[in-house]
Amino acid sequence: MPIGFEQHDHTTCIQTALTSAEAHCADEGLQLTKVRRRVLELLLLEHKALGAYDILSTLNTEGLGSQPPIVYRALDFLVANGFAHKIEKLNAYSACCHPGKSHAPVFMICRTCQAVVETQTEPLRNFLGTTAKAAGFLIERTVIEIEGSCPTCQKAETL
Amino acid sequence: MPIGFEQHDHTTCIQTALTSAEAHCADEGLQLTKVRRRVLELLLLEHKALGAYDILSTLNTEGLGSQPPIVYRALDFLVANGFAHKIEKLNAYSACCHPGKSHAPVFMICRTCQAVVETQTEPLRNFLGTTAKAAGFLIERTVIEIEGSCPTCQKAETL
DNA sequence: ATGTGTAATGTTATACTATAACATGTGGAA
DNA sequence: TTCCACATGTTATAGTATAACATTACACAT
Numbered sequence A, B: 001m002p003i004g005f006e007q008h009d010h011t012t013c014i015q016t017a018l019t020s021a022e023a024h025c026a027d028e029g030l031q032l033t034k035v036r037r038r039v040l041e042l043l044l045l046e047h048k049a050l051g052a053y054d055i056l057s058t059l060n061t062e063g064l065g066s067q068p069p070i071v072y073r074a075l076d077f078l079v080a081n082g083f084a085h086k087i088e089k090l091n092a093y094s095a096c097c098h099p100g101k102s103h104a105p106v107f108m109i110c111r112t113c114q115a116v117v118e119t120q121t122e123p124l125r126n127f128l129g130t131t132a133k134a135a136g137f138l139i140e141r142t143v144i145e146i147e148g149s150c151p152t153c154q155k156a157e158t159l
Numbered sequence C: 001a002t003g004t005g006t007a008a009t010g011t012t013a014t015a016c017t018a019t020a021a022c023a024t025g026t027g028g029a030a
Numbered sequence D: 001t002t003c004c005a006c007a008t009g010t011t012a013t014a015g016t017a018t019a020a021c022a023t024t025a026c027a028c029a030t
Helices: A010-028 A034-045 A052-061 A068-080 A122-134 A151-158 B010-028 B034-045 B052-061 B068-080 B122-134 B151-157
Strands: A084-087 A092-095 A106-110 A116-119 A138-149 B084-087 B092-095 B105-110 B116-120 B138-149
Touching (some): A010 A034, A034 A052, A034 A092, A052 A068, B034 B092, B052 B092, B068 B084, B068 B092, B138 B151
Parallel strands (some): A106 A138, B105 B138
Antiparallel strands (some): A084 A092, A106 A116, B105 B116
16 A cells, blocks of 8 residues: 555555545446546556646547546546545646545655655644634635655665 | 734734845845835735736736736745745735744635635644654645635625 | 436637746946 | 846747537436
């Protein structure tokens, strides 16, 4: 499983996520159509954030569509249903690593290799809740993104 | 002072921020030129995030420039020197409310009225630091944005 | 089997956000 | 004066996202 920046069984990781998405769609009466499923697969292939137009160019080579609305609609679906997240700092998208769980995701984004790791933190959620409450603010969504250098790239830089 | 969504002496608030920016520029040998100063003023006028092209259209009516690089350069300067922040979720910019202090700012963004309130939280900073450290990740920048409903708009919605 | 409604997709056009690249001005230091 | 660093002017273009309307596909009621 993808914990931090450590190695994991990525094939299993992808399969688990796809299976989970299928199950959730079946439960909720949602349609995981060909394009939507393929976009989710592409996002799962690497723990990187992909730009909408990167995804679109792949879809295009596969005959699944060539115009921007194709990919944005698929991304909207995936994001709305918790299968993917938008990384605001990068204007890019990343598969969700903890589908099904309600979450205030935290992303660690490596500036060098573009790796994106998603973590969840209940304490943080509580903490922001307290902060917001003190200001009388009602939280609907949170964007928490940490940009920096991942362990691998830190080592590479010190060589 | 702007604490949460409460009323404050906004004239003083603006003056303080401008004076602080001038002082900081003098200390550091930075030039707070006409355009840069005006953009900062515009950002300070309201506790809202302004889009680059909104700012540009004002600059244009004032004869300060009409092309995108004018405003983006000014914004780059202000952000680089801590006088303003980019709100990633909105692709918009907001004056910094705590200039001079090192910070991992937290923004509360009202989805309805676009008000943006900036807070600072050492505990949060520490918390993210701990999270990142556990993953071996080196933090360079953080983006923390809470989207929701401010006290005023919550009241308006329940009418 | 036929209509009917909903959701998804196809298609064209355009809006919005941001930067590259190169030219020009400006003010201080050698 | 000459040079240099920095700021600004200007043109063009790249990158991100959505509006609007047409068409298809399928479930399901008649």
